[in-house]
Amino acid sequence: xxxxxxxxxxxxxxxxxxxxxxxxxxxxxxxxxxxxxxxxxxxxxxxxxxxxxxxxxxxxxxxxxxxxxxxxxxxxxxxxxxxxxxxxxxxxxxxxxxxxxxxxxxxxxxxxxxxxxxxxxxxxxxxxxxxxxxxxxxxxxxxxxxxxxxxxxxxxxxxxxxxxxxxxxxxxxxxxxxxxxxxxxxxxxxxxxxxxxxxxxxxxxxxxxxxxxxxxxxxxxxxxxxxxxxxxxxxxxxxxxxxxxxxxxxxxxxxxxxxxxxxxxxxxxxxxxxxxxxxxxxxxxxxxxxxxxxxxxxxxxxxxxxxxxxxxxxxxxxxxxxxxxxxxxxxxxxxxxxxxxxxxxxxxxxxxxxxxxxxxxxxxxxxxxxxxxxxxxxxxxxxxxxxxxxxxxxxxxxxxxxxxxxxxxxxxxxxxxxxxxxxxxxxxxxxxxxxxxxxxxxxxxxxxxxxxxxxxxxxxxxxxxxxxxxxxxxxxxxxxxxxxxxxxxxxxxxxxxxxxxxxxxxxxxxxxxxxxxxxxxxxxxxxxxxxxxxxxxxxxxxxxxxxxxx
Amino acid sequence: xxxxxxxxxxxxxxxxxxxxxxxxxxxxxxxxxxxxxxxxxxxxxxxxxxxxxxxxxxxxxxxxxxxxxxxxxxxxxxxxxxxxxxxxxxxxxxxxxxxxxxxxxxxxxxxxxxxxxxxxxxxxxxxxxxxxxxxxxxxxxxxxxxxxxxxxxxxxxxxxxxxxxxxxxxxxxxxxxxxxxxxxxxxxxxxxxxxxxxxxxxxxxxxxxxxxxxxxxxxxxxxxxxxxxxxxxxxxxxxxxxxxxxx
Numbered sequence: 001x002x003x004x005x006x007x008x009x010x011x012x013x014x015x016x017x018x019x020x021x022x023x024x025x026x027x028x029x030x031x032x033x034x035x036x037x038x039x040x041x042x043x044x045x046x047x048x049x050x051x052x053x054x055x056x057x058x059x060x061x062x063x064x065x066x067x068x069x070x071x072x073x074x075x076x077x078x079x080x081x082x083x084x085x086x087x088x089x090x091x092x093x094x095x096x097x098x099x100x101x102x103x104x105x106x107x108x109x110x111x112x113x114x115x116x117x118x119x120x121x122x123x124x125x126x127x128x129x130x131x132x133x134x135x136x137x138x139x140x141x142x143x144x145x146x147x148x149x150x151x152x153x154x155x156x157x158x159x160x161x162x163x164x165x166x167x168x169x170x171x172x173x174x175x176x177x178x179x180x181x182x183x184x185x186x187x188x189x190x191x192x193x194x195x196x197x198x199x200x201x202x203x204x205x206x207x208x209x210x211x212x213x214x215x216x217x218x219x220x221x222x223x224x225x226x227x228x229x230x231x232x233x234x235x236x237x238x239x240x241x242x243x244x245x246x247x248x249x250x251x252x253x254x255x256x257x258x259x260x261x262x263x264x265x266x267x268x269x270x271x272x273x274x275x276x277x278x279x280x281x282x283x284x285x286x287x288x289x290x291x292x293x294x295x296x297x298x299x300x301x302x303x304x305x306x307x308x309x310x311x312x313x314x315x316x317x318x319x320x321x322x323x324x325x326x327x328x329x330x331x332x333x334x335x336x337x338x339x340x341x342x343x344x345x346x347x348x349x350x351x352x353x354x355x356x357x358x359x360x361x362x363x364x365x366x367x368x369x370x371x372x373x374x375x376x377x378x379x380x381x382x383x384x385x386x387x388x389x390x391x392x393x394x395x396x397x398x399x400x401x402x403x404x405x406x407x408x409x410x411x412x413x414x415x416x417x418x419x420x421x422x423x424x425x426x427x428x429x430x431x432x433x434x435x436x437x438x439x440x441x442x443x444x445x446x447x448x449x450x451x452x453x454x455x456x457x458x459x460x461x462x463x464x465x466x467x468x469x470x471x472x473x474x475x476x477x478x479x480x481x482x483x484x485x486x487x488x489x490x491x492x493x494x495x496x497x498x499x500x501x502x503x504x505x506x507x508x509x510x511x512x513x514x515x516x517x518x519x520x521x522x523x524x525x526x527x528x529x530x531x532x533x534x535x536x537x538x539x540x541x542x543x544x545x546x547x548x549x550x
Numbered sequence: 551x552x553x554x555x556x557x558x559x560x561x562x563x564x565x566x567x568x569x570x571x572x573x574x575x576x577x578x579x580x581x582x583x584x585x586x587x588x589x590x591x592x593x594x595x596x597x598x599x600x601x602x603x604x605x606x607x608x609x610x611x612x613x614x615x616x617x618x619x620x621x622x623x624x625x626x627x628x629x630x631x632x633x634x635x636x637x638x639x640x641x642x643x644x645x646x647x648x649x650x651x652x653x654x655x656x657x658x659x660x661x662x663x664x665x666x667x668x669x670x671x672x673x674x675x676x677x678x679x680x681x682x683x684x685x686x687x688x689x690x691x692x693x694x695x696x697x698x699x700x701x702x703x704x705x706x707x708x709x710x711x712x713x714x715x716x717x718x719x720x721x722x723x724x725x726x727x728x729x730x731x732x733x734x735x736x737x738x739x740x741x742x743x744x745x746x747x748x749x750x751x752x753x754x755x756x757x758x759x760x761x762x763x764x765x766x767x768x769x770x771x772x773x774x775x776x777x778x779x780x781x782x783x784x785x786x787x788x789x790x791x792x793x794x795x796x797x
Binding site: 017019020030031090094096097100101102104276 | 595598599600618619622623625626628630632634635636637638639640641645648649650652653654655658659661697
């Protein structure tokens with residue numbers, strides 16, 4: 001067909017008339033590189049984020065921490081690389097001259113291209129969060145989805161997309177995209193490492209990195225998580241994103257600056273472009289974004305350890321507050337309405353509060369956020385609770401309390417009248433896996449029982465920490481092992497070596513302890529109970545020897 | 551006059567790519583000839599408003615391109631095909647041309663019709679939905695021409711437009727240039743003197759950044775009678791003028 005014999009009627013079908021920017025955005029979305037890599041991103045998301053989340057209990061704050069620590073690393077690497085690829089398109093494909101002859105302002109043109117990548121990445125991120133939260137919602141027994149991690153995630157995906165895109169615009173090349181991705185991955189790793197070891201005496205700028213270590217297992221359960229650090233992170237990343245978006249408005253001149261180098265080319269930054277108004281707006285955005293980021297940086301430097309969040313024994317601070325942003329409302333403990341059972345079966349439901357105990361049934365209580373493990377807790381504690389029921393100092397109830405108290409990690413123990421065994425998810429559950437979503441293995445169960453018996457056998461004045469190797473003397477250890485055997489649990493064995501009190505437990509002593517424990521377990525339940533009633537005070541005082549055990 | 555150049559200079563370091571060019575162009579097809587490095591592409595890029603001149607005055611479509619508002623208006627009415635056409639391989643023919651129609655700020659409602667017309671004018675209707683990565687070099691050249699004419703430009707700048715086209719396509723394209731030149735100023739930079747002879751009403755020959763000849767193709771042919779070297783009369787005129795300019 002001759003070009004001059006074109007039938008004018010042979011035209012494209014009429015379409016809904018959209019604004020120019022919407023049609024251009026449609027093209028950018030349709031021909032964006034992100035959809036091609038979405039399957040790979042989805043696979044990484046499943047194998048890292050989802051599987052990591054599945055390994056944590058369905059407690060909202062804990063599950064949401066996976067967004068910052070895992071999901072964002074994956075998404076930011078992809079976002080930076082793909083945005084750099086999109087940003088470098090004009091340079092890579094040598095269309096700079098061609099697009100430069102069009103009246104569309106450079107800023108507007110680049111903004112639409114950036115929006116194409118950003119829309120895809122944010123959609124993917126929100127979809128990922130939705131998957132994570134829906135799975136959590138189906139398992140969680142208390143609380144609701146925290147939104148601040150999502151805001152921080154949106155801010156990080158946005159800022160790394162803008163960083164990648166701007167890098168691609170200014171330094172177009174085939175290696176720009178992988179280098180941008182590697183750079184962002186390195187930034188994440190550095191930020192993670194720095195944030196992980198923050199102590200009270202550290203400079204706290206690493207808090208600007210969204211990545212941090214896993215939170216306490218009951219984080220956000222007994223007291224709210226202060227959003228101070230999240231606010232600063234959003235402000236910091238948002239500020240950088242706004243500033244870089246302004247830089248895109250100066251892109252034509254900056255390209256010359258990048259290629260020519262030297263301060264002499266700086267004039268080009270302000271000479272080129274689409275008129276003084278866009279350039280002035282760009283400069284204002286750069287200034288405002290820079291100011292926001294600088295403010296956030298300064299605020300991060302004023303962070304102080306959050307007494308509610310606590311500190312590990314290694315000194316790592318588990319939560320921070322920013323005084324200028326801190327609200328006293330977030331210091332108020334959340335009302336605790338435990339979910340409890342009794343020895344005769346489950347008495348309450350999540351959020352129903354304590355149930356009155358009648359009779360001798362041992363009652364196990366968990367925070368409703370951990371109600372999914374209530375039966376396992378009861379199954380672990382009820383048998384040993386029955387073994388010591390009615391004895392002086394024997395707990396009538398086991399109750400979960402916050403993992404931190406007064407800024408330090410709390411231990412388990414027996415206190416109050418009637419005596420109550422208090423335990424924390426962090427101290428007991430974390431150690432033995434009772435709250436980690438692990439199957440109720442014999443070991444984790446035995447460990448939990450040991451935590452209760454340690455506290456009982458050492459008495460209120462000298463409670464040992466839970467776990468094997470607690471500072472029990474030989475007789476106490478033998479009684480504990482015997483009680484656990486009688487309760488149907490395997491003994492965790494007798495520790496050999498130097499114990500918490502600095503005493504050396506020899507293998508010979510351990511063998512003797514095992515023999516005594518077997519003898520004690522072989523007694524009828526009533527005989528064990530009667531012996532304990534008669535000798536408990538002496539046993540706790542450490543004046544009973546292995547030979548004196550029945 | 552759609553193009554008015556007065557003593558235009560453009561230098562890259564110590565190299566004067568364009569050295570004192572004066573030119574006034576109205577409607578019609580204007581051929582720009584010259585050897586490699588003569589300054590044709592630099593002149594075309596200045597006309598396309600992507601390269602500011604180092605000195606001299608330019609007025610395009612009665613406007614001063616140094617003023618942002620005027621430059622934007624010029625660009626709305628401009629079509630440009632660069633010597634090396636960059637393209638986005640994942641775009642289809644229609645999408646690529648539509649993209650540039652949008653960048654040229656055509657009314658949104660007019661874009662589909664204009665894109666379809668441009669596609670048909672370069673005879674790519676059968677490949678309208680093909681990805682650019684699947685097209686041959688000649689087809690890509692036609693895509694480039696289509697994006698240049700999609701906005702029905704008043705000033706059309708074509709740098710080596712027929713490079714890569716087969717003889718039949720070149721014949722068709724010359725017809726297209728003639729029809730476009732009836733209402734617009736078409737500036738064609740080329741090495742192929744037969745394109746100039748067949749399509750251009752006026753021709754200029756550049757050498758070392760200067761215009762050393764300006765006239766009709768017949769006048770250029772006449773310069774070569776008994777002097778120049780080449781197979782065709784226009785080629786002999788071309789070589790004769792160049793020899794004279796260099797001597």
